[in-house]
Amino acid sequence: MARPQRDDELELDVDSLAFGGLGVSRNDGFVVFSTDTAPGDRVRVRVRKARRRWAEADLIEVVAPGPARVVPPCPYVPACGGCRLQHVAYAATLEAKRAHIADHLQRIGHLEGIEVRSVDPAVAQFGYRNKMEYSAAPGTDGALRLGFHRRGRWDEVVDIDACLLATAAGNAARETVRAWAQELGIPPYDQRAQTGMLRHVVVREGIATGELLVTVVTAPGAEALVDELIGPMCAAHPNLVGLLHAVNDGVSETTQGLPTRVLWGRDHFFEEILGVRLALSSQSFFQTNSQMTGHLYTRVAEAAGLDGSQVVYDLFCGVGSIGLTVAAHAREVIGVEIMPEAAADAARNAAANGVTRYRVLTGDVGRVVREQRESLPTADVAIVDPPRGGLSGRAIRRVLDLEPAVLVYVSCHPATFAENAAKFVLAGYDLEYVQPVDMFPNTPHVEAVARFVRDPTRVAEVRAAADAAASADRGTRPAGPPPPSDQ
Ligand SMILES: C[S@@+](CC[C@H](N)C(=O)[O-])C[C@H]1O[C@@H](n2cnc3c(N)ncnc32)[C@H](O)[C@@H]1O
Numbered sequence: 001m002a003r004p005q006r007d008d009e010l011e012l013d014v015d016s017l018a019f020g021g022l023g024v025s026r027n028d029g030f031v032v033f034s035t036d037t038a039p040g041d042r043v044r045v046r047v048r049k050a051r052r053r054w055a056e057a058d059l060i061e062v063v064a065p066g067p068a069r070v071v072p073p074c075p076y077v078p079a080c081g082g083c084r085l086q087h088v089a090y091a092a093t094l095e096a097k098r099a100h101i102a103d104h105l106q107r108i109g110h111l112e113g114i115e116v117r118s119v120d121p122a123v124a125q126f127g128y129r130n131k132m133e134y135s136a137a138p139g140t141d142g143a144l145r146l147g148f149h150r151r152g153r154w155d156e157v158v159d160i161d162a163c164l165l166a167t168a169a170g171n172a173a174r175e176t177v178r179a180w181a182q183e184l185g186i187p188p189y190d191q192r193a194q195t196g197m198l199r200h201v202v203v204r205e206g207i208a209t210g211e212l213l214v215t216v217v218t219a220p221g222a223e224a225l226v227d228e229l230i231g232p233m234c235a236a237h238p239n240l241v242g243l244l245h246a247v248n249d250g251v252s253e254t255t256q257g258l259p260t261r262v263l264w265g266r267d268h269f270f271e272e273i274l275g276v277r278l279a280l281s282s283q284s285f286f287q288t289n290s291q292m293t294g295h296l297y298t299r300v301a302e303a304a305g306l307d308g309s310q311v312v313y314d315l316f317c318g319v320g321s322i323g324l325t326v327a328a329h330a331r332e333v334i335g336v337e338i339m340p341e342a343a344a345d346a347a348r349n350a351a352a353n354g355v356t357r358y359r360v361l362t363g364d365v366g367r368v369v370r371e372q373r374e375s376l377p378t379a380d381v382a383i384v385d386p387p388r389g390g391l392s393g394r395a396i397r398r399v400l401d402l403e404p405a406v407l408v409y410v411s412c413h414p415a416t417f418a419e420n421a422a423k424f425v426l427a428g429y430d431l432e433y434v435q436p437v438d439m440f441p442n443t444p445h446v447e448a449v450a451r452f453v454r455d456p457t458r459v460a461e462v463r464a465a466a467d468a469a470a471s472a473d474r475g476t477r478p479a480g481p482p483p484p485s486d487q
Pocket of ligand 1: 339
C-alpha cells in the first residue's frame with residue numbers, strides 16, 4: 001500500500017461520502033478523504049494531511065463527474081464554510097446520511113443488524129433555516145464583510161448578499177444591518193487585532209408566524225450607535241417583533257450568554273409547531289428547520305407509542321416543544337432543561353397552551369432527576385434529545401434509574417448516539433429501529449429518532465451479573481470506606 005505524502009497529487013475514484021461530507025477513495029488500498037467530491041467522481045486532488053492510515057486532500061479538478069454530482073446553485077460554494085454538500089444530488093446525500101448512522105452503530109456501538117430506515121426527506125432543500133448567525137470582519141481593504149467564515153479560516157469572512165439556506169426575510173434583515181453599519185461607518189470587529197465594533201448579527205424567525213427577532217452583537221461602546229438601527233429596522237421589516245443588542249467584550253466568537261438589552265419590542269418571538277404556539281427567547285435553543293420540526297416530533301410520538309395513559313419524561317426539553325406537542329396523548333409530561341431561560345419558556349408555553357399536566361424541572365438531567373426522585377412519578381416513556389455531545393455517563397444512569405418501558409432517543413450526532421445506544425443495549429434495552437429525518441439539507445448533519453424498548457428479563461440478568469461482580473469485588477477488597485456514591 002503506497003502511503004501518499006503531503007502535496008502529492010493523486011488521481012482517484014470517489015466511492016462514497018464520509019461523515020462530515022468528505023469523499024472517500026482508495027489509493028492503492030490507502031484511504032483518502034477529499035473535499036468537494038461526490039460519489040462516482042474521478043478527481044485530481046492534492047494531499048493536505050498525510051497520516052499513518054489515511055490522508056486528507058483538496059480537490060484540484062474533477063476529471064470526470066460521477067452521477068451524483070450536481071452544479072451547486074450558490075455562488076459562494078466552496079469558499080463559504082456553510083454548505084458542504086451542495087455539489088451532491090439530494091438523493092445521494094440522504095443515502096449517505098442513512099449509511100453514516102448504520103456505519104457508526106456498527107463500528108462505534110458494535111451493534112449489528114439494527115434497522116436504520118431510509119431518511120425522511122426535507123420538504124425544502126433551500127430557504128429552510130429559521131436562525132442565521134452572520135459574522136462581521138474587515139476585508140483586506142478594511143471594509144465590512146458580513147456573512148460566514150471562509151472555509152477553514154477563523155479570521156476571514158465571506159461577504160454574503162443572499163444565503164440560499166436563509167429565508168427572504170432573514171436575508172433582508174441582515175442587509176438592513178449592513179446598510180446601517182456602512183452608513184454610520186461602524187467598523188467590523190477584527191479578530192486578529194481585537195479592534196472594531198460590529199461582531200455578529202443573529203436573525204431568528206417564526207416560520208409559521210412570520211415573526212422576526214434580530215440581535216446585533218457588538219464590542220462594548222456601541223450603545224448610541226445601535227439605537228440608530230431601530231428606525232431603519234422597523235421601517236424595513238413590518239414583521240419585526242424585537243431588536244436586541246448584545247455586548248461581547250471577550251475574544252471568543254460567541255453569541256450565547258452575553259449581556260443583552262432590548263432596543264425595541266420584545267425579547268422573544270413565537271413559532272407554531274403541530275398546533276402548539278411556542279414562545280422562544282433569544283437565547284433558547286430551537287430546531288433550526290421549522291418546516292421539518294413537526295415531522296420530527298410526529299416521528300418521536302410514533303416511536304413513543306403513546307395512548308394517553310403514560311407518564312412521559314422529556315429530557316433536554318428546551319422550550320418544551322416535544323413534550324407539549326405529545327402532551328395530548330400522555331397522562332403527564334415532565335420536562336427537564338438546564339438553561340433557565342428555556343425552562344421558563346417551557347413553563348410559560350405549557351400555561352399559554354392550556355397544558356395542565358405538565359411540569360418542568362430546571363437543571364442538569366444528571367442531577368435533577370436523582371435529587372427530585374422521591375417526588376417524581378414513575379416513568380413509562382423517556383424522550384432524550386441531548387446536544388451533539390450526547391448523554392454523559394451520569395445522564396445515562398439517570399435515564400436507566402427512571403426505568404422507562406420505552407426510550408426515544410432524538411440524536412443530532414451519529415457517533416455519540418452510537419456510543420450511547422451501545423450502553424442502553426448493554427443495560428437491557430432493545431434498539432428496535434432508527435428513523436433518520438433530514439433537518440439540514442446541503443450539510444452533512446443528520447437527525448434521527450430511535451426507539452428502544454426495555455427487556456425486563458435482560459435488565460434483571462444484567463443487574464444480577466453486576467451484583468455478583470460487586471460482591472466478588474467486596475470479597476477481595478481489603479476493608480475500608482465504601483467507594484464514593486454515584487452523583
Ligand atoms: C438539542 S436541544 C433539544 C431541545 C428540544 N428538545 C427541541 O427539540 O427543541 C438540547 C437541549 O438540552 C439542554 N441541555 C444541555 N445540557 C443539558 C443537561 N445536562 N441537562 C438538561 N438540559 C440540558 C440545552 O439547553 C438544549 O435546550
